[in-house]
Amino acid sequence: MMQKSIVLISGSRNTKDHLYSQLKEFIPEYISICCYASEENIPDEISADLIIYSSDNLKNEISERGIKLNCKDYIISERSINFDYIELVANIPPKTEVLLVNDEKETTYSSIEDLMELGLNHIKYYPYYPGIERYKKLKIAITPGESDKVPDCVEKVIDLGPRIMDINTLYNIMDKLNFDNKDTRFFTKRYMQKIINVSKNISLVNNNINTLNTYLNNIVDSLxxxxxxxxxxxxxxxxxxxxxxxxxxxxxxxxxxxxxxxxxxxxxxxxxxxxxxxxxxxxxxxxxxxxxxxxxxxxxxxxxxxxxxxxxxSKSKFTQDLLLKGHFAKYDFEDIIGNSYQINEVKLTAFKLSKSELTVLIEGESGTGKELFASAIHNTSNRKDGPYLAVNFSALPDELIESELFGYEEGAFTGAKKGGKIGLFELADGGTIFLDEIGDISLKVQTKLLRVLQEKEIMPVGGTKIKSVDVRVIAATNKDLRKMVKEKQFRSDLYYRLKIGYIHLPPLRERISDIKDLVEYFISKETSKKVKISKEVIDEFESYKWLGNVRELESTIKYMLAVRTTDTLTLDDLPDKKFFEEEVGEDNCDSDYEFKILSGELLSILNMIKKLEDNNINASREKITKALNDIGIDVTENKIRTKLNYLEEYGYITKNRGKKGTVLTRKGLGYLNSMILEGE
The missing domain is CATH 3.30.450.20 (PAS domain)
Structure with missing residues (x-):
């Protein structure tokens, strides 16, 4: 194995020596380390697997000097106080006044802050650096490797040595050089033991063992x-x-x-x-x-x-407050997964609408992603820097909807807050409000909502003053609003006002080709492990109707990840059939059925399923295909999958996951029996 190499470049010789000692302590012997200081001679060409700069300024200096660098990667070291010697600081009597000496004003105050955060706040620090006009003349000085800058008044100097590389930098070095687990474990154990030993020393010096955990946490936190x-x-x-x-x-x-x-x-x-x-x-x-x-x-x-x-x-404090309360749009168009023709067409329409100020109505079944589209439209619009508030009408009782949307004045009703409350429309001023499940609101609220859309004005409950609002409305529903309009359950004028911009989201069963991409996305979202999914599972997914749409698919992946025993999801990880959404009333009662007349291949497939069941054979797609081919009916497995979807939609069969195969429902058996009776 070729020996890997590190080149360390620092500013001063003193810093170089300390950082080199630190590297030698933690870096394995099979990695060579070469060090240079900018105040000394540096060769015109440097070659290494990794170059470590002690500061960002030093990297710029090396670049300006035209030194040729042949390296695979580099790191700019993050530095922290060298805690090898901080027990010397802990040994100083409480309330003692000391000078903190460093090379510049900024590094001086930074060193004071570092020591304070380590828990060494029992003494009083005063800054000293070259060029300071006035300073307190004290007898004790603490310095991180800048002893030559200590003023003449000082009688005792505590030199902590130059600041060392912090734990992040050391871990980055290990990552860049691909340390094996053994070396990484050795480093972690040794580094943390060092911290613990320092903490114990501090505790003993202070004669207070109860301070051990405090100092330990302070040291770790300060890194x-x-x-x-x-x-x-x-x-x-x-x-x-x-x-x-x-x-x-x-x-x-x-x-x-x-x-x-x-x-x-x-x-x-x-x-x-x-x-x-x-x-x-x-x-x-x-x-x-x-x-x-x-x-x-x-x-x-x-x-x-x-x-x-x-x-x-750059967001305003008001917007920041809304963000902290969760009032922000979480998704962009990139978060809408899928490359099928159907979803791309919808995304293109939504993107175009986002650039307008039109009110938008999004219709689609539950779980198709209406909230994602609303969020993406806001984040691509001219209002993206404004607030985004969402309200779900199905989660609010009718008597609360009005006060939530429009706010209320003090004393408007029993239990009203002193000073009143700002409504969601007013909070969303300059931004977007997303009205989810718009089909669930009463005719009374519909009337008030229509006024907001027409006049851009609201009146709080119990108020007498009209307020103007600049809000874009995006509404969504899984109901058939057109049918509700015909049945006088939804105002036609509100419906057409909402539908100026219109989007219909396709159900997942109409964009089956997106399933694989969605599955991979949900796996990466749920776990940082590299989990794969078998082709057999994807095939099963693509044959399912997904009545709960994308949300149901996501729930299925969460379940499979929770029960998996390997890093590949297989048919054995699929949930039971009852886990999935089912249409109500297909074959759940004993009443008479309305039979869908079958002919040709569909009838042959249904008959073959019954024949396999009668012989105690699980009716998998493979076995159905082979049995039909054996009697001269030329079909493929893919064709059988499509036909089984139809039979399941008619209520004649139930498709089970894994090895259970397909089984006849009571309705399917009834249909075959009725065909026999007709034949007689």
């Missing part, structure tokens, strides 16, 4: 800002205080909760992907944060860390 450990399914195993604050503004404990419920879908892509990365800018809870992700050796858990650098995005 990065937020620390999150999740399992392959996204469940949180550990989160430090900073990460808890970031993901849960109300500071509730987030351990054992699923990260899917705490971050938006953009961040979730990075959290749940199988990829690992360092210092990637990710938007979390309204801020752009540098985030790193690495795998815990010999474990299915991964660690996600955030740096202390944080910058707010």
């Amino acid at each position: 990065v800002n937020g620390i999150l450990v999740i399992d392959e399914n996204g469940y949180i195993k550990y989160a430090n205080e900073q990460m808890t604050k970031l993901l849960s503004p109300d500071k509730r404990n987030i351990e054992n909760r699923n990260v899917k419920n705490l971050v938006d879908k953009e961040a979730l892509k990075y959290f749940m992907s199988a990829d690992f990365y360092e210092n990637k800018d990710i938007e979390i809870s309204g801020s752009i944060i540098k985030t790193s992700k690495f795998k815990i050796p010999n474990s299915d858990n991964v660690v996600i860390t955030t740096s202390k650098e944080k910058k707010a995005n």
Whole structure:
């Protein structure tokens, strides 16, 4: 095996020596390490598998000097206080005043902050750096490797040595050089033991064993800002205080909760992907944060860390508040999975409508993705930076709908809040409101909703003042609104006002070719493990009617992932037939049936299923095909699959998963018996 190599480039010789010692402590001997300092001579050409720069500025300096670099990859080291010597700081009597000496103002204050976060806040720090105009003349100084800058008034210097590489950098080195599990486990054990030993020393110096865990947590937390450990399914195993604050503004404990419920879908892509990365800018809870992700050796858990650098995005505070309350559009058109002609046509129509200000009505069966389309339309519209609020009418009693939509004034009714309440339309001003299950609202609410669409005005319950609102409305339903209009259950003027922009979502059974893509997406969404699915399962899925549509398919994948015993989903992992959505009233009663007349191949297939059953043979597609071919009927398995779909739709058969095969229903047996009677 060819020996791998590292080249370390630092600014000063002192820093170079300390970082080299750190690397030698943790890097296996079979990897060669070569070091250079910019203040010394650096060769004109450097070759290595990995180059480590001690700072970003140093990388720029090397580039400007025109040094030729032959390397496969590089890392810019993140640095932290060297905690090998911090027990010397812990040994300083409480309330002692000391100078913290460093080379620049920024690094001086950063070092003070690092020591404070380590829990070494029992002494008072004063900054000192070259060029400072006024400083307190003290007898004790602490410095991270800058002893030559200590002022003359100091009698005792505690030199912590230059700042060392943090744990993220060391893990990144291991990742870049593809360390094996043995070396990674050795590093983790040694590094954490080092931290524990330092914590014990601090506790002993302070003569207070109860401080051990506090110092240990402070040291670990100081290496990065937020620390999150999740399992392959996204469940949180550990989160430090900073990460808890970031993901849960109300500071509730987030351990054992699923990260899917705490971050938006953009961040979730990075959290749940199988990829690992360092210092990637990710938007979390309204801020752009540098985030790193690495795998815990010999474990299915991964660690996600955030740096202390944080910058707010451009959204207003009002919008940020809405985001924290969950009032944001979660999906884009890229999140609508599928490449069939049917779904692409609908996506194209929706995209065109998104660029307009038209009211949109989305119709489709339950589980077809109406909320996804509403969200995607908002996120592609000119209102994408505005609020997005969704309300599901089926979840609200009629007496609450009006006050939720339009708000109410103080004293409007018994139990009304002091000062009243702002309604959803007013909160959505400048953005979009999604009215789900629009077919469930009463005629009274329909009348008020029509006024909002026509006049762009609302009046809170109990109010006397009309308020103007600028809101785009997207409505959705799984009901036949046209039929409801004919039956006087839905206002025709509201129906046509909503239907200015119209989208009909196809059921999953009409876009079977999308099933494989959807399955792969749901697997990647639910687990970070590389789980495959067998062709036999896909074949079964493509023959099923999916009355619950995409939502039912997602539930099926969740079930299979939970019960699987290998990393491939097979027919044995499929749920029982009763798990799936069924049409009501097909063959569930003993009353007389209306028979669909069969002829040709359909009748032959039904007869063959009965014949196989009579001989105690499971009627699989393969056996039905072979039996029909044996009697001279030329059919293929694919053709049998299509014909079985028809027979199931007529209620004559039930298709079971796995080895159970197809069985006649009572209705199917009744039909065959009726054919026999007619023949007699």
